[in-house]
Amino acid sequence: xxxxxxxxxxxxxxxxxxxxxxxxxxxxxxxxxxxxxxxxxxxxxxxxxxxxxxxxxxxxxxxxxxxxxxxxxxxxxxxxxxxxxxxxxxxxxxxxxxxxxxxxxxxxxxxxxxxxxxxxxxxxxxxxxxxxxxxxxxxxxxxxxxxxxxxxxxxxxxxxxxxxxxxxxxxxxxxxxxxxxxxxxxxxxxxxxxxxxxxxxxxxxxxxxxxxxxxxxxxxxxxxxxxxxxxxxxxx
Amino acid sequence: xxxxxxxxxxxxxxxxxxxxxxxxxxxxxxxxxxxxxxxxxxxxxxxxxxxxxxxxxxxxxxxxxxxxxxxxxxxxxxxxxxxxxxxxxxxxxxxxxxxxxxxxxxxxxxxxxxxxxxxxxxxxxxxxxxxxxxxxxxxxxxxxxxxxxxxxxxxxxxxxxxxxxxxxxxxxxxxxxxxxxxxxxxxxxxxxxxxxxxxxxxxxxxxxxxxxxxxxxxxxxxxxxxxxxxxxxxxx
DNA sequence: AGGATTATTATGTGCAGACATATTAATTTC
DNA sequence: GAAATTAATATGTCTGCACATAATAATCCT
Numbered sequence: 001x002x003x004x005x006x007x008x009x010x011x012x013x014x015x016x017x018x019x020x021x022x023x024x025x026x027x028x029x030x031x032x033x034x035x036x037x038x039x040x041x042x043x044x045x046x047x048x049x050x051x052x053x054x055x056x057x058x059x060x061x062x063x064x065x066x067x068x069x070x071x072x073x074x075x076x077x078x079x080x081x082x083x084x085x086x087x088x089x090x091x092x093x094x095x096x097x098x099x100x101x102x103x104x105x106x107x108x109x110x111x112x113x114x115x116x117x118x119x120x121x122x123x124x125x126x127x128x129x130x131x132x133x134x135x136x137x138x139x140x141x142x143x144x145x146x147x148x149x150x151x152x153x154x155x156x157x158x159x160x161x162x163x164x165x166x167x168x169x170x171x172x173x174x175x176x177x178x179x180x181x182x183x184x185x186x187x188x189x190x191x192x193x194x195x196x197x198x199x200x201x202x203x204x205x206x207x208x209x210x211x212x213x214x215x216x217x218x219x220x221x222x223x224x225x226x227x228x229x230x231x232x233x234x235x236x
Numbered sequence: 237x238x239x240x241x242x243x244x245x246x247x248x249x250x251x252x253x254x255x256x257x258x259x260x261x262x263x264x265x266x267x268x269x270x271x272x273x274x275x276x277x278x279x280x281x282x283x284x285x286x287x288x289x290x291x292x293x294x295x296x297x298x299x300x301x302x303x304x305x306x307x308x309x310x311x312x313x314x315x316x317x318x319x320x321x322x323x324x325x326x327x328x329x330x331x332x333x334x335x336x337x338x339x340x341x342x343x344x345x346x347x348x349x350x351x352x353x354x355x356x357x358x359x360x361x362x363x364x365x366x367x368x369x370x371x372x373x374x375x376x377x378x379x380x381x382x383x384x385x386x387x388x389x390x391x392x393x394x395x396x397x398x399x400x401x402x403x404x405x406x407x408x409x410x411x412x413x414x415x416x417x418x419x420x421x422x423x424x425x426x427x428x429x430x431x432x433x434x435x436x437x438x439x440x441x442x443x444x445x446x447x448x449x450x451x452x453x454x455x456x457x458x459x460x461x462x463x464x465x466x467x468x469x470x471x472x
Numbered sequence: 473a474g475g476a477t478t479a480t481t482a483t484g485t486g487c488a489g490a491c492a493t494a495t496t497a498a499t500t501t502c
Numbered sequence: 503g504a505a506a507t508t509a510a511t512a513t514g515t516c517t518g519c520a521c522a523t524a525a526t527a528a529t530c531c532t
Contacts, residue, residue: 012485025413037512048487053513063322069513070495078328078409082320083419085470089314173314177261181472183319187423187440187464204423204440212472228423234321236417236448249515273482284517289483305483306525479528486520493514500507 011047016055019045024064024075031077035065083234087183087210088224090136090144091170099138105164106133106196117149120211121218128152130159132168135196143230145196148222154214169222172212178219181212185232193225203228247283252291255281260300260311267313271301319470323419323446324460326372326380327406335374341400342369342432353385356447357454364388366395368404371432379466381432384458390450405458408448414455417448421468429461439464 020035029035038056042049056073059065063080067073094101111131113123123129130150136143148168152159155176158168185208194201207225211218226232256271265271274292278285292309295301299316303309330337347367349359359365366386372379384404388395391412394404421444430437443461447454462468 025415031410039512049513050488050515051486053515054485057514067513068495069493070497070511072512078325078406079413080322080325082322084318085321086316086318087472089316170314174267177315178472179261183470183472185421185442185468185470186466187442187462189440202438204425206421206423206442210472226423230422232421234419234421236323236414236419236446247516275482284519285483286485286518287516289485290515293484303483304525305523306481306527308482473532475531477528477530479526481526482524484521484523486522488517488519490517491515494512496509496511498507498509500505502503502505 011045011051013051013054013058016041016045016047016052017058020055020059021064024059029075031075034072034074037072081236083236085234088208089169089173091167094136094138094143097138100140102137102140103165103167104135104137106135108132108163111149113149117221120209120221121149121151123151123218132163134163134167136167141227142197143227145193145225146222147224148220150220151218154217154219168220172220176214176219178212179215181210184209188225190225190228197225197227199228206230206232247281247287249287249290249294252277252281252283252288253294256291256295257300260295265311267311270308270310273308317472319472321470324444325405325409327403330372330374330379333374336376338373338376339401339403340371340373342371344368344399347385349385353457356445356457357385357387359387359454368399370399370403372403377463378433379463381429381461382458383460384456386456387454390453390455404456408456412450412455414448415451417446420445424461426461426464433461433463435464442466442468 023029035041036044038049038052041052045052056065056067060067060073063082064076065073066076091101091103109131111129113121113129113131118125130152132146132148132150134146134148136146146169150158150168150172155172157175158171161171163171185206187204188207189201190197190199190203190205191201193205194203197205199205205225205228207223209221209223211221213219259265271277272280274285274288277288281288292301292303296303296309299318300312301309302312327337327339345367347365349357349365349367354361366388368382368384368386370382370384372382382405386394386404386408391408393411394407397407399407421442423440424443425437426433426435426439426441427437429441430439433441435441441461441464443459445457445459447457449455
């Protein structure tokens with residue numbers, strides 16, 4: 001009983017968020033229904049409207065509330081909850097799992113892309129492309145096979161980088177920030193990659209294709225195939 | 237030339253965020269380095285500190301900046317960009333893709349879970365479980381096969397729901413909000429599910445296992461296997 | 473010198489007030 | 503009665519100020 005002079009007299013936006021979240025869960029506010037407006041809630045909680053605003057804004061970006069000016073705030077009927085999937089940084093992910101990480105450059109050469117890659121990267125045909133294939137291991141076991149195409153017109157500097165030590169991904173993440181991109185996940189058979197991933201050609205593997213852009217200029221397309229035993233885990 | 241009296245005199249937090257983002261991209265602030273503090277930036281932009289704070293906070297949650305009290309704000313060396321993966325609401329997803337959605341209940345019965353399911357849900361053994369298998373179609377083509385276990389002790393109400401019309405997922409999303417959960421993605425062979433997904437037993441399919449909880453009580457475990465042609469797409 | 477104590481500083485957050493903006497509701501006009 | 507105008511309202515955001523908090527830097531004491 002000592003320092004309840006000031007800080008305790010005001011209410012934190014987190015506590016309001018938690019209280020409102022509990023009410024939504026308990027269906028004190030029915031799904032689809034309007035909740036009290038910010039002024040009323042501020043009066044109820046005994047705080048400024050800005051504090052309520054911060055709490056409700058947070059719940060809205062988390063997908064539990066829908067807010068519109070004048071129309072008010074209502075509880076989402078089917079809360080669209082999202083898991084955040086961080087773009088894989090294989091080295092960090094492997095080390096975080098407690099395993100020893102190793103990277104092996106398999107091939108690096110200027111190459112002509114197949115039609116599918118050209119289409120993904122929206123290439124005109126005159127661009128120079130660097131193709132890099134590599135293998136990432138966890139505790140000496142093959143973890144992921146990577147086949148990458150890099151548009152040298154967009155990131156010319158990478159042509160002089162030694163990719164035997166640093167993976168292309170790590171260099172690009174640091175040196176070539178992208179503005180946007182897309183990811184695709186699907187299952188397919190290992191095929192020839194089974195050789196690198198130490199599995200049969202008809203074993204199922206999870207493959208991710210990622211394309212990144214710097215505004216309108218394509219940077220890289222990478223296809224990563226994970227070892228059959230790998231599972232991608234996400235928290236909700 | 238009319239209404240530049242007031243609104244224009246203040247700077248929006250979005251414009252500050254965009255300016256700072258451009259500087260990070262252009263490496264005006266080097267990776268790993270401190271950027272000016274909020275007071276200085278506010279002076280530069282001619283706005284209140286709170287406005288700068290909002291902009292920088294946004295960039296921090298997007299993964300481009302690291303902020304610590306007293307230590308200041310610095311540019312992340314390897315920005316950990318995240319894609320938000322919304323939990324699949326199959327009906328909405330199929331319809332959004334422009335296809336006709338159809339749902340078929342295949343089986344619904346009280347059943348005893350195999351050890352793997354029991355382990356995932358941390359069951360003691362005394363719980364009653366409802367097992368629901370269903371097929372979701374897009375334009376009359378099998379899209380996803382679902383095998384679900386529902387813990388009736390946690391959501392007793394679902395025992396009386398007619399699951400021939402409404403899928404268990406849609407009911408649960410609306411009626412049984414969860415506090416947290418996990419998702420796992422991996423590739424496997426279709427096996428017996430090939431019968432429902434109209435593919436060979438050794439065709440590779442992408443499977444997701446999702447477990448959700450209401451505090452410490454398990455709600456449901458669902459295993460969804462997608463048609464071999466399906467690709468999960470995300471924007472970055 | 474080493475360790476404990478005391479400033480100092482940058483971010484985090486709260487408040488009251490003001491105006492902006494998007495919508496919806498009410499009202500007027502034809 | 504339909505269309506156009508006007509009013510009302512809830513959220514969005516900015517300002518200026520104050521104090522809280524965490525972490526570092528400086529200082530003091532032995």
